[in-house]
Amino acid sequence: MESLCSVLLPTTVKFSYPNLTSTATVASFSIKNVASGQRRAAATVKSSENPAKTISPAQPANPVSSSKSTSTAASLPPKKVLVPIGFGTEEMEAVIMVDVLRRAGADVIVASVEPQLQIEASCGTKLVADTSISSCSDQIFDLVALPGGMPGSVRLRDCEVLQKITRQQAEARRLYGAICAAPAVTLLPWGLLRRKQTTCHPAFFDKLPTFWAVKSNIQVSGVLTTSRGPGTCFVFALCLVEQLFGESVAKEIGELLLVGPADDESRKEEFNKVEWSFDHIPRILIPVANGSEEIEVVTIVDILRRAKVDITVASVEKSVQILASQGTKIIADKLIGVAAKSTYDLIILPGGNGGAERLSKSRILKSLLKEQELAGRIYGAVCSSSGILLKQGLLKGKKATAHPSIASKPTDELVNNTKVVIDGNLITSRGLATVAEFALAIVSKLYGHARARSVAEGLVYEYPKT
Template sequence: MPMDVAFCLKMECLPLLPPSPLKSPSLQHQPIAPAPTRIRSSSLKPLAAQQRRSSLSIRTSKSTTTLTPTTTPAALPPKKKVLVPIGFGTEEMEAVILVGVLRRAGADVLVASVESQLEIEASSGTRLVADTCISTCSNDIFDLIALPGGMPGSARLRDCEILRKITCKQAEEKRLYGAICAAPAVTLQPWGLLKRKQTTCHPAFMDKLPTFWAVKSNNQVSGELTTSRGPGTAFEFALSLVEQLFGESTAKEVEGTLLFHAHEDNPRKEEFNKIEWSVDHIPHVLIPVANGTEEIEVVTVVDILRRAKADVVIASVEKSVQIVGSQDTRIVADKTIDSVADSIYDLIILPGGFAGAERLHKSKVLKKLLREQKLSGRIYGSICSSQAVLQKQGLIEDKRATAHPSVVGKLTSQVVDSAGVVIDGKLITSRGLATATDFALAIVSKLFGHARARSVAEGLVFDYPSN
């Protein structure tokens, strides 16, 4: 038996099998082998202090001697330590956005499973692998504990006694803690951690909050407690936590790398050569992934398309179905790319991440699938840096497209820099992390209609245009 699993079986937390998912009218979610070498794209890690050497001159009547003592580098401040617990039914967008944004800021983020195993299936079916199990965290001190929401994920966190003790101690000692979506009402409220705290949560759970202290803001900071409403407010939630941990300048720097608010004064979407995308069956969607793929983009697109009732397959181009994203989140794909080589998909979407995009480009099977996709007149697209993959394979010539600013200059297509999402016929492209939700909702609107996209956006608590 693997060591991590054997260890986890000793925990006093929860039974193996997850309970039946709880139903909520606004949260429509019916229905990771050792990690490879770290691939990290963040440029915001704390910088090491420069070494300084000094010379000491001692003068005597006989001679002058210069001593150059060996000096040690100035000590780095300890990293901010963050705990993000997950369980069966955790909302994947919230968990992965929290982890990705905080790691970009330089935090040492520990993802801990409250289950008796490290791999969990999130609320929309994405499988995530935790770094450790919660029983290993009992004696640790964290600068921040941040709880993702989702159902039944929030209830699984609530029922974990070890996590309850850790979080209550965090609150008692006046260290930062936070929760999003269902977690404030379903997890923190029964633990007594919302007393005299202004709190927000997902609209479907507002009635479970103390009426006098409940607020409808997207993000609410009340002393050491920060709460937020849902997947659509997860970036705002994570950036608020970054600011509290590291300061405003770091938060602004991370915000820039996310392209957050980069084009808020411009249209979210522009469309050219408009044609219908509708199909007479449940749309089949392929999302290929690789080590170094941007995990936030993967889970956002997958989560939203599955909420809209599309049939989505995550396929790994690696030898293993488990991949490690650009910010070290481990995701278990549904299949390998070889196993889908003979399948036909209505839509193929390439997520970004610079290292991941390079590995996608090297996949012969994926090249074949993309070539056939274009020749057959089916839909395809990409986000962030993966437009470079389409460019190298001649799939965006004579098309209007957008991309991550670092890739735009390499495109030979007509670049549209005024919108976060660009559609040209059966090609859809988007700029990056903070535009991933608009990107996915644009796909939903094209495949299912605007009303379906509006309904999904409402469940996310995401501000979406009425027309």
């Protein structure tokens, strides 16, 4: 039997791209060039609540197309995107949009609608914007994309500068979009949903005009794209990528994110089952570093805090502020040296190649992980951070999974085609688009399936009934 040491090695992976999907629907996107040189965007969505919706509006001309030569595409200016944030913005939605759009090559500006750049998001994550919204008032954007969350959507709604920017965007027939509460709470009062089929989070659905409300996970209506919540944000962001850059780019990014059909792989497999039960609120440590993958950090923190778990985000850097892999600025709760004074029921390592490398160099973290194993407490990793556990001998005799880019060949110990693998007190996941399943698996182990399903419903994330 080959050990994990022989398979968790860097390798080039060629993906077979699956259909773009959200976690709650199967969605297919097709944007074709038409004779006028413009683009036609169609979003077809299957939903258990509503039949598929297909809207085919004209889009701005001269998109970056895969049919163009590399030199021609390189000569075009980058697509410019505005993502505004405020107190109470839903962190998963903001971060997933920014991460995905930057991977596609967009110049994404994260702008605060508050007097300061640092904001605390809806589930407690502290984010730092790139600039103030006031500095964006005279700029032209190819896309303005509003994250949801409460009271974040209200803070966006009450920002006059943002309202002016978004109104001008709509009047100029340039792309704009909103997710979760933002369509109903922000765009509707601004009058930007008129005569447009729209969707939003189920909790705000009754606020939408009845005739134009659509119960689908994503809806394209002219230059407006709307979606339902954190659990549909990957497909929302990929739809925006396709409208900006074309189908081939969206497919490529979807492969990198590990977005695939719900039935393409199993949700989780568990070996050597043990109970994870405590007589207190579980305490979880999430160490972060420059280069950590922001989708993974924020998704784990967001979902576990929704489940009322006590989360500590600790920086292994000299500062509590870290710069994540796609440029998102995150403020940790404390430094690792301070965090190490406490004991944790579970330690989770986020991925990101640069971040994993820096985490692996932290002597304090390595000591904590060793103590965690010796004490029989729970530990886990997602994406490339499985390599950290491997180097410390913490995967010995364990079943695990990892990001495809670091798994070179099959082995009995490495479980493929599974989003999450649990072996006793170890939990691992492939990363990125599988990390919501990872966090919900932790919730299920700590509190039971019913709690995990309740959290998933709030995310608009499809989760099994039993």
